[in-house]
Each structure stands twice: as C-alpha cells, then as structure tokens.
Amino acid sequence: MERTLTALVNDRPGVLARVAGLFSRRGYNIASITVGAAEEPGFSRMTIVSAGDDVVASQMVAQLLKLVDVIEVRDISKEKVVRRELALVKVKTTPTTRLEITHILDPFRVSIVDVGHYSITVEVTGDTEKIDALIALLHPYGVVQIARTGVTALVRSGAALDGQNHLSDEKNA
C-alpha cells in the first residue's frame, strides 16, 4: 500500500542525500519527497510518499531513526491527515478553447497565474486525486508542461501528535 512518512530532521547540508540514499540502498521506492523549514529554526520537515506493507513500513521508520540527523519519524499512512500537493499546469489555448477551459477550471478553485497568446498556466492545490483529475480533464486541450511539488502532510488536529512539542521527545538510537 501507499505509505506517507513524516520526518523531523536537522536542517543541515546533506540530510536529504542521507534520507534519499537510505531509501535507495534499502530498495524502498520514493514516489515523492518534500522538504521545508519546520516550526523551529534549525529543523526541517520531510514528507516522504513510498509504498510497502506493514513490515516494510516499520523498517523504513526504524532505519530512518538510525540516521543521526533524523529527530523523529512517523508513518501517518493510516492516520487522519491533511495532505496537499501543488501543481503548475501549462495548457495550450486557442481563442475558441479559452472559455471552455476556464469553465472546466471553475469547480477546482484554481488560480490562473500566467496567460500567454497560446497557453495559460494554472496553479492547483489539493490532494493527489484532485490534481490528477484536473490534469486528465486538461489533456485533450494539450498539456505543455507540468510541475508538481509532491505531497506534504500533517496529522489533523485532535489526533495523537497534536499539541505535542516534538523536539522534546528523545528518540531511541
């Protein structure tokens, strides 16, 4: 099954390489990986989307925790989470299709961030399914380029982690 892991890591050079290298040498696929600053300076949060059964997922967590630069890891695949991805989609337009396309875009609550003579660029945010659906609808018009960020995720409020100070948790090495 698809796995989403969230990891709090030191914001240091090479940490992404350590994590990516670990996944590659242990034979775990990376569908997407996102990294950005976490709530406290000096730390980053990574969201890794991969695949595997429960045994593989627990190995991913345990192996990641062995990296000194990894502070905390959690497999949030079976938890209530907010998952978001952002995509920029450049689609061909003609004077006749332009209006039709904007009608398709309406229910997706997207922003048109760039308009040219022959194409427009759309920014869409949501879960992976929503973005896949929009791209599928735009395909007949000619999708020129797509850039996707990959999934980032947080456990929903009310779930176990909520309100906890993650950095105070000592992890086992």
Add this chain to the structure above:
Amino acid sequence: MTIITPSTIDNEAQQREKLLQPDLISGSEILLRSLLLEGVECVFGYPGGAVLYIYDAMHDNPEFKHVLTRHEQGAIHAADGYARSTGKVGVCIATSGPGATNLVTGIATAYMDSSPVVVITGNVPTHQMGTDAFQEADITGITMPITKHNYLVSDVADLARIIHEAFYIANTGRKGPVLIDIPKDVSAALTYFSWPDEVAISGYGASVQVDEAQADVLIDALATSKRPVIIAGAGVVHADAADEMIAFAQAIGAPVTTTLLGLGGFPGDHPLWLGMPGMHGTYAANTAIQHADLVIAIGARFDDRVTMRSDGFAPNARIAHVDVDPAEIGKILTTDYPVVGDVGAFLRYALARVISRNASSEAPGGPSSNATRHTTAWIEEIAAMKRDYPLSYKDSEEVLKPQWVIQMISDSTHGDAIITTDVGQHQMWVAQYYNFRRPKSLITSGGLGTMGFGFPASIGAQIGNPNALVISINGDGGMQMCSQELAICAVNKIPVKIVVINNQVLGMVRQWQELVYEGRYSSIDLSGSPDFVKLADAYGVKGLRATTKAEAIAAWQEALVTDGPVLIDFQVPKNECVFPMVPPGKTIGDMILSPDQA
C-alpha cells in the same frame, strides 16, 4: 618487544588540565588534543598533502603516538582490530582523495560488524571543494552508506565538539565507524580551544533502556519452552556480557550456539555450547535450531550465512530477538518476542527474574515450572548430537591438514590468545577447530567478508593488548592483500605470530566451484605467489615453513618462543573442503557433513 604505549604521565589530572587550556591553537592541534582527551593511545595513518598541517602538529607533540602503515587500508584495519580487541575506539588518519578512498573497504568492514572506529580524513581547502581539485574526493558522500555518521568540518570552531560527538556516536548504542573530513584550511585555522563538557546531539539518544514489558513476555515464554536454543551474537561481546550470558543460559537450561562474531561470547568448553550455526555450522547447532520450539537470538542479526534459506529456518520455533538496534528486529524473520535494548541490561534483568521464579517454583508445593527441569530431556538429546556428530576431517600422516594445524594452535594457547583471521576456508576452520573461551579473542571480518583484513587487524590488536599473544591466521590469498604491513611489524617489533595456511589456491572459491559449479575451476590458481618465508625475510621478519606434522610442531614452538614477529608458512593440500556445508538455497537442516556426501 617494543610496543607503543601512551607515554608515562606523572600526573594524569595535571596533564588533562594542560590539554584543556583555552589556548589559541590550530585545527590540527585541536585534533591532537581532542584525541588525547578522548584517551586515544595510538593512531594509525598515512600522511599526504591535505593532512600536512596535522602531521606537522604531530612533530611538536611527541606524546601523540602514530603508527605509519604502508597503505591506508592497513591503517583502517589496524584501527578496527584495535577497537574490536579492546572495546575502545580505534582511530586512523588519511589524506584526501586516494588516501580517503583507500579507507573505504575498511570503513565498510567496520560498519558491517559494528566496530567503533573514528576515521579522520583531510580534504582540499574549503574554497577548492567542488572544483575537482587535485586529490579531491567527496568522501562524506562516498561513505554515507557505510558510516554510522559522518561530518564535514566547515568551521574550526566546531572541530572539538565534532570529535567529542564522533567518539560518543562510534562507541554507544549499536557501535560503528564515524568519519570526520577536515579541509586543509580548517586544520590550519586558529581558534581558542574549548572542549565541550558534555555531548548533546539532537536526534541521537544511545542509552537504550531495556523495554521491561517486552522482556517480561519473553521470560514468560521461556517457562513453557521445552526445546529452547540461544543464538548469541556479536552483541554479547560488544556489551561485555559474556558472564551474564553463561549465567542466563544455565538458569533457563538452554543450549547456546555462537555466531561467527559471537565466538568467545560463550566459552567453547562449556557443556551447553553447540558450536557455530549456519552454512559451516556444526550438526548439533543447526539441528538444535531446526528442532527447537523457541529460538532466542541475543545480539545476533539472522545473517543469511546463519539462516541460509530463511523460510526453512527453525520451522518449529517461535522467534525471540533481543537487540540494541530496533531496525534489526523483524528485518529478516517475523519475531514473536521482540526486545529492544542493551544485551547486557536485558540479561541482567532476565536473570534476576528467572532466578526468583526458579526459587519460588522450587519451594515446597510450588508450581513445577523450573525452567532447567523443563529442558532436561532436550539437553540430553543435544549432548547425544554433539557426541554422535562431532566436527570431523580425514587426517593424514603424509600431508599437513589445515584443520590439524588450527587444532594444534588451539591446543597450544588454551584459548588464551587473540586470534585474527582473514576470509575464506581458513576462517571457517578457525571458527570450527579453535576453541574460543573468552570474548574479544576472535577478530574476523564477518559481515563484509574482507580479504586482507586479518593481518593488519592483528597489528592493531597487539598494540591494544601489548601483553597478549596475538596470532594472525591467513590464507595465501588474503595474506597477499595487505602483506606490506610486515614492514610495521618489523619496524615497531610488533610480535604478532603470522600464520599462512598455504594451499596455493583460493580455497573457498575452489570449494564452491567443485561442489556447486561441477568442478569447473576458474581463476583460483595462486601459483606464482611469493615464497612467504622469503617475503618475511625481505621485511626483516623471521620466516618458517612446515610441510609435515613434525615440522609444524617444531616451527610453531619456535614461533611461540621467538621474541618478535614470525611468519609461519604451513603448506597444506589444495583440495581440502570445509564441512559441514549447507549448499546455497538449502535450509540449515540440509547439511553435507563430509566429502563422501558431497
């Protein structure tokens, strides 16, 4: 014999005080001071352009002991041998580029066997990094998958803290190598020395307490097991828990098999000892595992050379696994009773629980759950296996059999020596025929299986144990992979006894080609190898040769009484194979016990 030891310090506290002074010093001097503050007795290394400042600082610090090897690979293996034989951190130094990459095999060797080594490499100056400068290599990138952690020092102000952290990480939790890469400008830069009082590494907590709830479940399971087997691994040795291991095995009445790296973690002359399990394990060890109802792995990781076909391993047993590394549990086998924690702490906790339970069950009218009574029939069954299927080989009076040579060496030391091996047939014969009785008495590359490891490792072991008898047992193939270190034995009068089990072929490869590849021998002929006696002589090391039992006994006696290094070339037949052997793809129940069955 002259062994390098730390210089006599009249007043250790005074010396330490001197080292701690906040003087304005260079990165190189910070390195040397920090290593001395970590209690390093000796480093192994090889100089070069990027570490010139470091070697320059050594010139002014005569109390800093450095052994110049003849190859960086020799330095890292020696540091590893020092670490494994003492339990202290081994240290080596190499320059940038080729110096650093020559360490890679040795770092991977230490990593696979969880050996605490700190590796110092120089690198090109910071402003040249990334420009493909002369002798530049991205050694932190290269060693990421084979170090427990590594550092690239970008600011001299961080250096003392990083060294302190590196030593802590290397020798706590599941041990392993840590590399510190120091660019040349950092080793030259000046700063005021400041030694950190404590280690605070966010993301690393090494003191792994035993999960008592998990341990209790396992201890309850022991009470109902009638056929338990303990697999004791390197974790027992690393945790200095050999005594606790004996007490625990006796208290629960369980036989013990020791993995290759666990040999010595349980005494080879103990009645509960089964020998080594796995591909070249004993009949008793493998059969006991296949018949067991409970397998308790303690500080062992179910390596594929132990389990062989893992889906046919211990088919009737529940699996208990005690390990300091949570990632090992469930990695290979589904585990019924996982216990995360330090092996020594687990054994002490479990022993106390089992003793109190045994005592209460022996009280008049108490429940008859005494574990040892439960397993009496099993212990007798195993004793019969050991008696009926001992290790065996066809001895000869015409030629010298390698197994006989190992037995002769074993008998001469009574287990009271440090043995290092290389990799291959001789390594397996040592594991089978040398009777190890105490922990840290076998130094061998188990996980990576590195040829060329054994001889330089013995040099490190001898420097760490100046009063011990250290014997380096090699094949004629591996001996040629690091023989250049004969020079440092001669120069420093390091009295290692160097044994070459010389069969003129790559024996283990030959064995596989004979048994698995239908006798199609390919690139195993080592004819053209040097005369090892002359090779030793060329370095100024005494060389002896034996081709018969009488010569072997005489040569070995001469070696033992010789004050200094000696190489003994034991000439043995080409076609000897290691048995028992579990063929690839088979379970450990499917052993070939002798050549007649092959």
